Amino acid sequence: MESDIILRVNGREWPLRVDTRTTLLDALRERLGVTSPKKGCDHGQCGACTVLLDGRRINGCLVLAVACDGSEVVTAEGLGTDGELHPVQQAFVDHDGFQCGYCTPGQVCSAVGMLEEVAAGWPSAAGRPVADTPVLDDAEIRERMSGNLCRCGAYANIVTAVRAAKEVSR
Amino acid sequence: MSGLLENTSTRAIGADIGRVDGPAKVTGTATYAFEHQLNAPAYLHPIQATVVRGRVREFDTRDAEAVPGVLTVLTHDNAARLADIGDAELAVLQSDEVAHRGQVIGAVLAETPEAARQAVRLVRVHYEERSHDVRFSAARTDLYTPGEAEDDEQGDLAGAMASAPVTVDHTYTTPMEHNNPMEPHSTIAVWEDAGLTLYESTQGVHSVRSTMAELFGLDPERVRVIAPHVGGGFGSKGPLHPPVVLAALAARLLPGRPVKLALTRQQMFDLVGYRSPTIQRVRLAAEPDGRLTGIGIDVTAQTARFKEFLEQAGKPTEVMYAAPNRRITHRLAALDVAPPTWMRAPGECPGMFGPEVAMDELAVACGVDPVELRVRNEPGTEPASGRPFSSRNLVACLREGARRFGWQDRDPEPRRRMEDGWLVGTGVAASTYPTGQMPGSVAAVRFEDGHYHVRIGAADIGTGAWTVLTQIAADALGVPVTAVRLRIGDSSLPSASLAGGSTGTVSWGSTIVAAAQAFRERHGTAPADGAEARAGLPDNPNRERYAMHAFGAQFAEVRVHADTGEVRVPRLxxxxxxGRIVNPRTARSQFIGGMTMGLSMALHEDSVVDPRFGCVVNHDLAEYHIAANADVVDLQAHWIDEADPYVNPLGAKGIGEIGIVGTAAAIVNAAYHATGVRVRELPMTLEHFLA
Amino acid sequence: MNPFDYRRAEDAAGAVATVAADPRAMFLGGGTNLVDHLKLGIVDPDLLVDVTRLLPDGVEPLPDGGVRIGAGMRNSDLAADPLIRRRYPVLSQALLSGASGQLRNAATTGGNLLQRTRCVYFQDVTMACNKRRPGSGCSAFGGYTRYHAILGASEHCIATHPSDMAVALSALDATVVVQGTDGERRVAMTELHRLPGDAPERDTVLRHGDLITAVELPDLPFAARSRYRKVRDRASYAFALVSVAAAVDLSDGVIREARIALGGVAHKPWRATRAEAELRGARPTEETLRAAAEAELAEARPVEGNEFKPTLARNTLVATLRDLVEEERTR
Structure with missing residues (x-):
């Protein structure tokens, strides 16, 4: 069964007829050719498909495209402005926060969404009392970025990159 | 060997340069296999055997074929016949036999991925089922000695064990583990009159081309394999596995249309290999001061009944420590399972677990510091072969690591430190990996439009090949990196060996050096537009004379929760x-990446085979744990300056794998120091420490 | 997965009527579990009714001092809610220890309660499972049981409930507000999930078509000092082997009240009533804490492969209580 929807992806509007079974991830990759979100597990267990959906980081593989009608999607490809990398992306390059690059767009989107969450005062399970206002130290970055697996093992550099990006944005 | 770098003013090699493919990767615009935009693709989904052993009696495909959008159901009945190339794993859909659960017995080709997957569920398969046996054990009576690893005995280990004042004799085990690169194995296959084009997630485009050409009876010139970016492999994308063959079989049924196949994460546990589990009996005989008089390892590993693969876990014991009596054996259990394959540091990685934990046990037994124990057993030449080392700096690594880690203040008594409810300890282990070189690479250099175009069919699976080969070419030509235009990842480029065995950079890099030299000899320093030269990888006679290995030392701090047994690694x-480090930024990533995977192996990784079903049951990334970001705390990699004039013109050794070697032993040894509990099996989960 | 129809519901009554009338219809919330199961073939609906835009998604104080949580509230919003963080930290902690930031941004309160077991045999449709296909048998017995139940299981099923949030809600004596075809009713959190018995296919007492619209927490002042302790294999992003949600009312060195629930040990969040009874009126010494934990786990029945869990559950419970008591003392 099919349904007509409209997706706004990286600022561009796409009217689209989708199979109701199609996930947001497959709609982006297979229908729109937006392949910056990656498919690593297709079950919300790796984070490679992370995109910003209406401003929040989510796993594109677990959202049906039909349920995203009218939504705004930003992928790693749409983060930069005027041809410049987003500060998080530049920090990943500077600190080599990746190797094979397959989890990277998801890591980058996750980091951008996560920094917003911290700015909004959201707590984490990193150990600080939940009632306190969070302070983004390395332990917080590690916990908050744990939904993005990296098999190449770039975590140490990812943490450095996110810390650097936070300092730049400050 | 003539030193390239002694003769030129080195600029690029050794420079801390960001990845040339970095911007593409952080924006997600680097194109991986499944992402090539081709017109009107069809989607392929495999049908997998749900019995372990037997034969398919009948497919009932009526319901599947009735699904709108289904193009065809592919089985052994309508698949093309392939040439027998002596690799039973690649004889995809060539018979009705089922040799392991999850084996590909067919596939559905459809207009959409949803339709293909739906239809696969509707295919009814009737089997003639036979009994199966997947139980891995060293007590099996049908173990056999593989031809490639005859027993290696020097002196008399049993005699040494009988007469030694101190002995260690324990059995250590490592589990089945899966490579699980983040990018699942993926293919787009296009079959046209002109030939077969494969967009493939592979560690070697040329080996895919030659193997596929042979299988399908095509002239290799009619097969093209394209892989500009590869989302990790760690060995599983080295040799070919059934999916790429399946995709080509399907494409052949649908000439002119691209056929896309990406494995699901679950299928990654059935179809593309894994690290064999190992059982290692390790014996050490020693004087009271820890000097070894004997060392032995008896390895049991598993293989598929229909295809042999040996995890050579005994290899590092040929290299590591001096001892007059030595015994290394390998036995295989042939089971009704899918074949194992390479996984990051095959042989060395599991093979440095048992021995390096045993060395820690010996240190405890002798009351000798474990760093000092290893120093005392440093050999003058490679123990098993007697050849001199081209360079060996294990002792320097141990000393430098001890200094950086703060080892000197360590109280050797276990279970002495408790902090906030956590028992704290430290441990050490050594690392080693052979410095190889693979034959068969050719590189071309062409001067055009003011740039040096360097072409070689290499693969970048995350190692940094795009970047470091550019650096090597720049220095070999004596030009800035900005003057070099590198092309890799396409079989239409000159032949390149696999990205595997930590040989990529040194093999391809040495080839590029040779091509650059040929270019300069022929065209001088002011070449005409269109000037070109090519060269193959030269032989290195030193490889016969010297034993060539990289070495390392890993230090771990481990915390074990006194109540719950949870294990954490705050420092590694x-x-x-x-050898020479070509790019410190990408090199550090290689080392920390290996160490992180080693930490993951120590604490988490375990492919659980349910013998009743004959397959891995925790077959996804929620149940098969790999380390997450929060598992890695203070992780550092350093290196010492090492000049090795013998290994290759670059003076470089491979670094992609050594980081995972010894890590698990260091962590297990630290956990012993923290708790007094000696764990001899992996993964080291919390129940080992519960009381 | 088979094709299905998708409808976005406008109001709860309509959504309930639609789903109740069609045995093959299901509600779609955040989708993090349902879409997962659609792909695995565990469920095969012909209609999904999207309720995400109609359910309340905030936290509001109730006149009796309790609070009401909208069932459509995302896990991340609930965990970050100032009132929840201050008055019921155990709930915030439980939510934050579950899944990942991305999943918490999608998962809803109602959906979290209804997530299904992670038993590997339940998730693989080629294997027998009484929960997925009643009467087909339980493959977990004699198989991979590391994450399986030690309390309240039956010969038909040893699966565990995977939610962290539900464990905290169980300890907090929450009430689940359910809209059915015959109107709204209230179900105690401790009664929502079932033990498997001979019908493991039924996770909860809800009927087909019932829609969770809200969860209410009672006024429980001592819950302001409560905590959730999750023990798992990975340091983050992993399901619990064992977890403990606990709140203790301590005054004059005596435990007046305790609220304790365990996760990862049973087919439902396991309210530790025996331990609570043992602790009531007791002085919190190491011995009394341990005795309470042992009383709770006296009936624990591990199977081959999870023999370690009673010890782990006992130790985790003792450690959590010890930490809480210590926190109270130093306050």
Whole structure:
């Protein structure tokens, strides 16, 4: 069964007829050719498909495209402005926060969404009392970025990159 | 060997340069296999055997074929016949036999991925089922000695064990583990009159081309394999596995249309290999001061009944420590399972677990510091072969690591430190990996439009090949990196060996050096537009004369929760001696990546085979744990300056794998120091420490 | 997965009527579990009714001092809610220890309660499972049981409930507000999930078509000092082997009240009533804490492969209580 929807992806509007079974991830990759979100597990267990959906980081593989009608999607490809990398992306390059690059767009989107969450005062399970206002130290970055697996093992550099990006944005 | 770098003013090699493919990767615009935009693709989904052993009696495909959008159901009945190339794993859909659960017995080709997957569920398969046996054990009576690893005995280990004042004799085990690169194995296959084009997630485009050409009876010139970016492999994308063959079989039924196949994560546990589990009996005989008089390892590993693969876990014991009596054996259990394959540091990685934990047990038994124990057993020449080392700086790594880690203040008594409810300890282990070189690469250099175009069919699976080969070419030509235009990842480029065995950079890099030299000899320093030269990888006679290995030392701090047994690794520090470092930024990533995977192996990884079903049951990334970001805290990699004039013109050793070697032993040894509990099996989960 | 129809519901009554009338219809919330199961073939609906835009998604104080949580509230919003963080930290902690930031941004309160077991045999449709296909048998017995139940299981099923949030809600004596075809009713959190018995296919007492619209927490002042302790294999992003949600009312060195629930040990969040009874009126010494934990786990029945869990559950419970008591003392 099919349904007509409209997706706004990286600022561009796409009217689209989708199979109701199609996930947001497959709609982006297979229908729109937006392949910056990656498919690593297709079950919300790796984070490679992370995109910003209406401003929040989510796993594109677990959202049906039909349920995203009218939504705004930003992928790693749409983060930069005027041809410049987003500060998080530049920090990943500077600190080599990746190797094979397959989890990277998801890591980058996750980091951008996560920094917003911290700015909004959201707590984490990193150990600080939940009632306190969070302070983004390395332990917080590690916990908050744990939904993005990296098999190449770039975590140490990812943490450095996110810390650097936070300092730049400050 | 003539030193390239002694003769030129080195600029690029050794420079801390960001990845040339970095911007593409952080924006997600680097194109991986499944992402090539081709017109009107069809989607392929495999049908997998749900019995372990037997034959398919009948497919009932009526319901599947009735699904709108289904193009065809592919089985052994309508698949093309392939040439027998002596690799039973690649004889995809060539018979009705089922040799392991999850085996590909067919596939559905459809207009959409949803339709293909739906239809696969509707295919009814009737089997003639036979009894199966997947139980891995060293007590099996049908173990056999593989031809490639005859027993290796020097002196008399049993005699040494009988007469030694101190002995260690324990059995250590490592589990089945899966490579699980983040990018699942993926293919787009296009079959046209002109030939077969494969967009493939592979560690070697040329080996895919030659193997596929042979299988399908095509002239290799009619097969093209394209892989500009590869989302990790760690060995599983080295040799070919059934999916790429399946995709080509399907494409052949649908000439002119691209056929897309990406494995699901679950299928990754059935179809593309894994690290064999190992059982290692390790014996050490020693004087009271820890000097070894004997060392032995008896390895049991598993293989598929229909295809042999040996995890050569005994290999590092040929290299590591001096001892007059030595015994190394391998036995295989042939089971009704899918074949194992390479996984990051095959042989060395599991093979440095048992022995390096045993060395820690010996240190405890002798009351000798474990760093000092290893120093005392440093050999003058490679123990098993007697050849001199081209360079060996294990002792320097141990000393430098001990200094950086703060080892000197360590109280050797276990279970002495408790902090906030956590027992704290430290441990050490050594690392080693052979410095190889693979034959068969050719590189071309062409001067055009003011740039040097360097072409070689290499693969970048995350190692940094795009970047470091550019650096090597720049220095070999004596030009800035900005003057070099590198092309890799396409079989239409000159032949390149696999990205595997930590040989990529040194094999391809040495080839590029040779091509650059040929270019300069022929065209001088002011070449005409269109000037070109090519060269193959020269032989290195030193490889016969010297034993060539990289070495390292890893230090771990481990915390074990006194109540719950939870294990954490707050500190991991490695120091490596691996020749010349071409790019410190990408090299550090290689080392920390290996160490992180080693930490993951120590604490988490375990492919659980349910013998009743004959397959891995925790077959996804929620149940098969790999380390997450929060598992890695203070992780550092360092290296010592090592000049090795013999290994290759670059003076470089491979670094992609050594980081995972010894890590698990260091962590297990630290956990012993923290708790007094000696764990001899992996993964080291919390129940080992519960009381 | 088979094709299905998708409808976005406008109001709860309509959504309930639609789903109740069609045995093959299901509600779609955040989708993090349902879409997962659609792909695995565990469920095969012909209609999904999207309720995400109609359910309340905030936290509001109730006149009796309790609070009401909208069932459509995302896990991340609930965990970050100032009132929840201050008055019921155990709930915030439980939510934050579950899944990942991305999943918490999608998962809803109602959906979290209804997530299904992670038993590997339940998730693989080629294997027998009484929960997925009643009467087909339980493959977990004699198989991979590391994450399986030690309390309240039956010969038909040893699966565990995977939610962290539900464990905290169980300890907090929450009430689940359910809209059915015959109107709204209230179900105690401790009664929502079932033990498997001979019908493991039924996770909860809800009927087909019932829609969770809200969860209410009672006024429980001592819950302001409560905590959730999750023990798992990975340091983050992993399901619990064992977890403990606990709140203790301590005054004059005596435990007046305790609220304790365990996760990862049973087919439902396991309210530790025996331990609570043992602790009531007791002085919190190491011995009394341990005795309470042992009383709770006296009936624990591990199977081959999870023999370690009673010890782990006992130790985790003792450690959590010890930490809480210590926190109270130093306050």
């Amino acid at each position: 520090l490695g120091v490596f001696a691996a």
